[in-house]
Amino acid sequence: MLTSRIRQLMVAVLSVIFGISMYVAMNGFMGGVNDSQTEITFTSMAHIKIYNETPDEVAPITTVPKNEQAYSYVSNTKNINYTEGIKNVDGLKNILQDIDNITGYTAQINENVFIQNGVLQQSATLSGVETETENQLFKTADYMVEGNFFDIDKRSDGIILGIGLAEKMGVNMGNSITLSTSQGVKKNFKIVGIIETGAMSADKSKAIVSIRTARQFLSKNRSYATEVQVNVEDYNQARQVAKMIAPHTKYKVQAWQEGNAQLDSSSFLRDILAISVSLTILIVAGFGIYNIMNMTVNEKIKEIAILKAMGFDGQDIKTIFVSQALFIGLIGGFLGLIIGNIIIRIIDHVPFNIGPMDSLPVSYRPQDYILAFGFGILFTFIAGYLPARKASKLDPVEILRG
Amino acid sequence: MTNTKQSIVATGINKYFYDPVNFHVLKDINFEVNKGEFVAITGKSGSGKSTLMYLLSTMDNDYEGNITINGQQVTGLNQKQLADFRNEHIGFVFQFHYLLPEFTVLDNLMLPALKLNKKPKEEIEHRALELINLLDVKGQEKKLASRLSGGQQQRIAIARAMMNEPAIIMGDEPTGNLDSKNANVVIETFRHLAKELGQTIIAVTHDHDFAKRCDRIIELADGRIV
Numbered sequence: 001m002l003t004s005r006i007r008q009l010m011v012a013v014l015s016v017i018f019g020i021s022m023y024v025a026m027n028g029f030m031g032g033v034n035d036s037q038t039e040i041t042f043t044s045m046a047h048i049k050i051y052n053e054t055p056d057e058v059a060p061i062t063t064v065p066k067n068e069q070a071y072s073y074v075s076n077t078k079n080i081n082y083t084e085g086i087k088n089v090d091g092l093k094n095i096l097q098d099i100d101n102i103t104g105y106t107a108q109i110n111e112n113v114f115i116q117n118g119v120l121q122q123s124a125t126l127s128g129v130e131t132e133t134e135n136q137l138f139k140t141a142d143y144m145v146e147g148n149f150f151d152i153d154k155r156s157d158g159i160i161l162g163i164g165l166a167e168k169m170g171v172n173m174g175n176s177i178t179l180s181t182s183q184g185v186k187k188n189f190k191i192v193g194i195i196e197t198g199a200m201s202a203d204k205s206k207a208i209v210s211i212r213t214a215r216q217f218l219s220k221n222r223s224y225a226t227e228v229q230v231n232v233e234d235y236n237q238a239r240q241v242a243k244m245i246a247p248h249t250k251y252k253v254q255a256w257q258e259g260n261a262q263l264d265s266s267s268f269l270r271d272i273l274a275i276s277v278s279l280t281i282l283i284v285a286g287f288g289i290y291n292i293m294n295m296t297v298n299e300k301i302k303e304i305a306i307l308k309a310m311g312f313d314g315q316d317i318k319t320i321f322v323s324q325a326l327f328i329g330l331i332g333g334f335l336g337l338i339i340g341n342i343i344i345r346i347i348d349h350v351p352f353n354i355g356p357m358d359s360l361p362v363s364y365r366p367q368d369y370i371l372a373f374g375f376g377i378l379f380t381f382i383a384g385y386l387p388a389r390k391a392s393k394l395d396p397v398e399i400l401r402g
Numbered sequence: 403m404t405n406t407k408q409s410i411v412a413t414g415i416n417k418y419f420y421d422p423v424n425f426h427v428l429k430d431i432n433f434e435v436n437k438g439e440f441v442a443i444t445g446k447s448g449s450g451k452s453t454l455m456y457l458l459s460t461m462d463n464d465y466e467g468n469i470t471i472n473g474q475q476v477t478g479l480n481q482k483q484l485a486d487f488r489n490e491h492i493g494f495v496f497q498f499h500y501l502l503p504e505f506t507v508l509d510n511l512m513l514p515a516l517k518l519n520k521k522p523k524e525e526i527e528h529r530a531l532e533l534i535n536l537l538d539v540k541g542q543e544k545k546l547a548s549r550l551s552g553g554q555q556q557r558i559a560i561a562r563a564m565m566n567e568p569a570i571i572m573g574d575e576p577t578g579n580l581d582s583k584n585a586n587v588v589i590e591t592f593r594h595l596a597k598e599l600g601q602t603i604i605a606v607t608h609d610h611d612f613a614k615r616c617d618r619i620i621e622l623a624d625g626r627i628v
Contacts, residue, residue, distance in 0.1 A: 302498075302500055303500070303502055305500075306494075306496075306500040306502075307513075308461070308485065309459070309461060309488065309494045310488065310489060310494065310513065310514045310517065310562075311485050311486060311487075311488040311489020311490070311492075311514065311517055311518070312485065312489070312517055313481065313482050313485035313486070314481065314482075314485075315482075316517070396461050397456045397461050397462045400461075400496060400574070401452060401456070
């Protein structure tokens with residue numbers, strides 16, 4: 001209202017635009033990086049895993065001696081009544097069906113095996129999967145480099161290898177390989193597909209067959225699985241859902257965070273970094289506004305004095321300057337959001353060919369925009385309020401007497 | 403003690419400055435100004451005449467004594483009440499016009515009345531145009547205040563002082579920055595307002611010609627009325 005300096009106003013607006021657009025762009029980019037990291041992780045891992053945990057302490061079966069003088073000691077205890085895997089997976093599935101927030105689940109048999117191709121021998125993780133639900137959870141079919149994921153249902157000797165594993169074995173589509181279990185059972189398989197998930201360790205060790213084939217190969221009953229993978233609506237809620245499942249089953253229910261603290265913490269650290277850098281930019285923009293508003297107050301000191309003489313009180317003066325700062329904040333904020341969105345769109349189109357990505361990852365989270373705008377308004381308000389308070393406290397007599 | 407004819411009653415006014423040294427500026431000042439009077443406060447520089455005017459104008463409230471304006475005691479009111487009181491009852495004309503340069507003449511005039519917020523906008527605009535006619539600056543209302551000549555700006559400042567039909571117009575060297583021709587116009591305007599409209603006017607001046615044409619002169623010397 002009191003400014004005649006269009007250029008100063010523009011500089012102030014530009015600094016807010018810069019601050020807010022950087023906030024949006026940085027957080028959008030970091031969010032995208034986090035999301036893509038999580039997405040890669042969840043191509044081979046579900047949000048919650050239910051499995052039969054090996055008891056870590058073995059209680060020796062002994063009778064306590066009546067005689068207190070006697071002392072019993074059992075060394076080298078061994079499990080003798082441990083049942084491997086989940087015997088009745090269908091029962092577990094029925095339980096999962098009734099729990100809210102679960103978007104999907106699939107049973108798997110994961111077993112360490114050896115793969116042989118002539119004299120070449122490699123250890124690998126054999127996954128017996130239910131193709132339909134497996135694909136729902138992990139979109140496995142999307143990561144197939146060659147062949148069709150569902151072909152393993154069609155032929156009981158079909159197998160899909162991770163791309164790294166196939167390279168190590170020197171095999172291609174259509175080749176035959178031999179699998180052997182730790183029990184010494186051997187079976188020939190024919191490669192019907194190659195998969196690349198982007199998670200290096202999985203690609204180097206994974207071999208996929210249908211769950212029926214796996215049961216047969218390992219001579220297990222038709223409701224056997226080693227684990228059930230469960231996806232929930234929001235993976236950040238996995239811990240809560242895991243707690244809901246746990247009372248219904250004797251098996252171990254593990255949320256993804258428990259086994260992957262490094263993922264959780266690195267996402268968190270990246271977020272902190274992005275927010276602190278972008279807040280710093282916003283604060284610097286705030287200093288710019290503070291400076292400009294202070295100059296305006298000094299320049300308009302006579303006008304402020306005359307307004308006070310005319311009967312405008314301190315509150316009116318404060319309102320004038322604060323509303324000017326908020327005007328700068330609002331205009332800069334809106335333009336900043338738009339420009340931030342444009343920057344994010346540009347980043348979205350920058351080519352980046354690593355893993356499953358073909359351009360830089362970004363996210364379009366509404367909360368980034370809301371927070372950017374909120375912080376922007378907050379800082380411009382503070383930056384405007386301090387000079388406004390100074391102006392409201394000026395003594396008109398001192399100024400008018402010169 | 404007060405009656406309806408009195409515009410200002412000041413009793414036992416003492417004022418001290420503490421910075422840079424303790425100094426007794428105004429010493430036991432007592433006087434009254436009647437409604438419709440055109441009074442000049444004169445004196446040498448340092449005599450305390452400006453200080454007295456700022457006390458009367460309620461902008462400075464750090465003094466001993468008692469000031470009553472139009473029957474209302476203003477001594478002891480808080481800053482917010484004083485600001486509202488000034489808005490409604492006191493108009494100012496300074497040595498410099500202090501119009502807001504990026505506002506039009508009309509907006510400058512309307513500002514005090516919009517702050518008072520007692521009349522609809524149309525009526526305020528009407529009043530502003532009336533005053534522009536009265537002070538003979540017709541046709542300038544849409545111009546920016548910074549585009550007028552010095553004499554015109556000072557007349558607009560007087561019009562602004564009159565917007566809310568104040569009890570008193572206070573002038574601090576209102577002709578101090580004008581050439582003799584424009585000064586004459588301003589003095590005549592004041593005389594006209596006092597005579598025809600019964601407007602109380604108190605002006606600080608060291609211009610003898612100005613002082614002579616007032617109804618009464620209050621002369622200060624060393625903080626006392628002579």
